[in-house]
Amino acid sequence: MDDLIKLVKTYRVTAGLAERIRLAEEIFGLIGPDLHLFVFSTVPHHAAQDVYQEVLKAVATGLKKFQGDTAKEFWAWCYRIARNKLNDHYRSKAADRMQPMPPEDLWQMMEASAQTAPMSPAIRHDLEYAMKLLTNSKPECYDFLWNHFVFGLDYGDIAEDRNMSYDNVRMKIVRCLEEAKALVS
């Protein structure tokens, strides 16, 4: 079983405070950076720190009430909380959605990744292609592609967030990817 869901299940049945805190630190060590990326790639930097704090607080507070059995369900639950907090932020600030990640930031991360896990030329080629797809997508496509391909949200999660049908989200993502491919080639 996935380490993350093991920790979450253990947390749910743990009574002592010290042990809960220890488990929570391990859980957040695994999910914190992804939630950080999710928030910081969506909200302007000056506001993201507060939203991220709110997300951490809400996930920690609700941890015992999470009822799923798989890591996938747990991730979906965490991202749902994060989206709710982001929506609260948009409502209060009337801010725009998702800020495109500068291509140079993506390259920087890939270079860092290459230092820890060397890349074959084929992998490097694939990564360059993936980055071009993401950075060349139209503004209205950007967060659909990031949410699905980078954060791993499935069509159903995105549909719920956007108040769209599952099929409409699927078609939108296929269309967005096709458009990005046309721009890249």
Added chain:
Amino acid sequence: MAEISPEDRLALHEFSVRYREAYAKSHPLSELHLETIQDAIRGEYEKEQDAKRDVTIEPPSPTPEREPEEPEP
């Protein structure tokens, strides 16, 4: 309607895995974030303990209402 090709999915998946790993290394949880998490856990724990105490402490038995006394003649 066209579907997403396995090659595109694979390239984007490889990017996602590497990007998130590199991001996690450069953005570990800070002390401030750990404190936020600990405070939230502690708050929930205290609420639970309060709720348990409320259940275990039996409510005091209500004082039986006394009949109004007869006015003295």
